[in-house]
Amino acid sequence: MLINAANEAQKSGKLAAVALPEVTLERPQNADHGDYASSFPLKLARTARANPMAIAAELVKIMQPGCDIADIAVAPPGFINFTLRTSWLTSQVNSILAAGPNYGNSDKGKGSSIQLEFVSANPTGPLHVGNGRGAILGSALAAVFTAAGYRVEQEYYVNDAGTQVMTFYRSLYARYQQALNVDISMPADGYQGAYMLDLAKEIISEEGDRFLKMPEAEGLKGIGQIGIHKMLAWIRQDLEMLRVKFDVWFSEESLYKNGLYEKVSGMLRKSGYMTEREGATWFVSTALGDDKDNVVVRGDGSPTYFASDIAYHYDKFVQRKFDKVIDIWGCDHQGHVSRMKAVVNALGVDPKRLEVLLYQLVTLCRGTEIVRLSKRSGDMITLREVVEEVGADACRFFFLSRSADSQMEFDLELAKKQSQDNPVYYCQYAHARISSILKLAKDKSIDYQKGDVSLLTSEAELVLIRKLLRLSEIIEIIVETSAPHHLTYYAQDLANGFHSFYKQCRVVTEDQAVTCARLKLVESTRVVLSRTLELMGITSPEKM
């Protein structure tokens, strides 16, 4: 609309014929400035060598208010403000009801495929709180991208190969032997956590001492594999408690077994990105702008985790042909980003198709005392303990409520209290209230299907409708920024809009017509609020 007006103004000579800047629409903070505002004239002023106010006035003359826009106004120093027509706003209530649970969805993604890989913690111990942050970030993003018309696959990369796994095998084998009264000490670099003892005991109760009778190498491997398997089952349970589910559990080891690793390293060798030096094999990241090269195969012939990652990303982009891949990592893996981008580049894939989302670490504390997160040391608070303490809804909301870029502190002493103060209950309470109103209407057999939405004219009603309409905008922002924390702020804003409306406008009254119109508004609020909570993976309770 603005572009058309500008083109027309240029044709008629009212505006200098210069390249037009990008048209942007903002949402003004001040409601007096309308529903949408554009600073287009201000941006045009320089190139067009004209007063922004004059440009704005010309453009406004050309643009005509339509069925959706009631008013277009010029505001100093050169804004154009658009105000939506009330009748259009109220009609949106019917649109929301018609869309139902699909409200807010779009086809922005046009069915292109996205692979989201997250958590991917080593299966050498239970998940800790930091893993929880990644898990919730990933699952919320998956929901939002799906709503925006992308085909999303959620994947957990299982590090079932490599040195950490061997350390786990040795630790578990030692615990197993100790539990069977063999005098042996834990490996110095072993996993000390109490869960290793429980695991060993569990295996003894199920499998007896048969691994003891085997040659050491065989026993180690046998017990280790059972242990990893059990660990993975635990992890899966932990994640399910948080309502995080994966479509694929991808085995690192499979990359070696099926020859993909050999194939990809051969390709890179041929194209000159692999080189032998100091007895090891290196990936020449520096050729692609990285600050240093990285070892792929150690001097002893064993591949590093980086080697698997190269084959893994080949599999993602080339074998499985994902249009886009998003890896979600803790910020302690930050150094790995440029390498991975270089690898993707070397494989002939546009590195822009790989997005690495880093989240800052979660620090745990008990009061003022900081608790270190380490699987190797004994003192560790598991994700499960936290979820059991505060519940999945509060936990998800808490993790989602901060941008991935900001560090967060999880105070265990305040966990319970935090969960009571958690704004998630504010949002859920709004949903429960709505449900109870709708139930009242049902008990009174009020049929509001034909309610006339044009009766929704009070300020509180219109404010609420405007908030309902923002969901698709929020989804779009999240798709563009991969920052799902906006959902939590939107949910609170929406809940506030409803609570405020509820206080000012009695829904079920003697006035049948108004009652029906308001019930429609209440129902549409339920649709949008529960959709918002659903995207966050949070339940919408009818009672609390």
Added chain:
RNA sequence: GCGCCCGUAGCUCAGUGGAUAGAGCAUCGGUCUUCGAAACCGGUGGUCGAGGGUUCGAAUCCCUCCAGGCGCACCA
């Protein structure tokens, strides 16, 4: 030393280069004869770490400095 993230109200944090910088908690004060007070309404509280620069316009972009977190392995 180099790289990434962060510094916004007493606390925890939002803030897609736009108009008077927001929310929750805390604090102070109002609001229940009627659909859920787990709520609503209002007040107090800010040199947006500091200093430069770009811009009609900067919390936002650039530079320098200060403070915190995390990396910089033939660990993952």
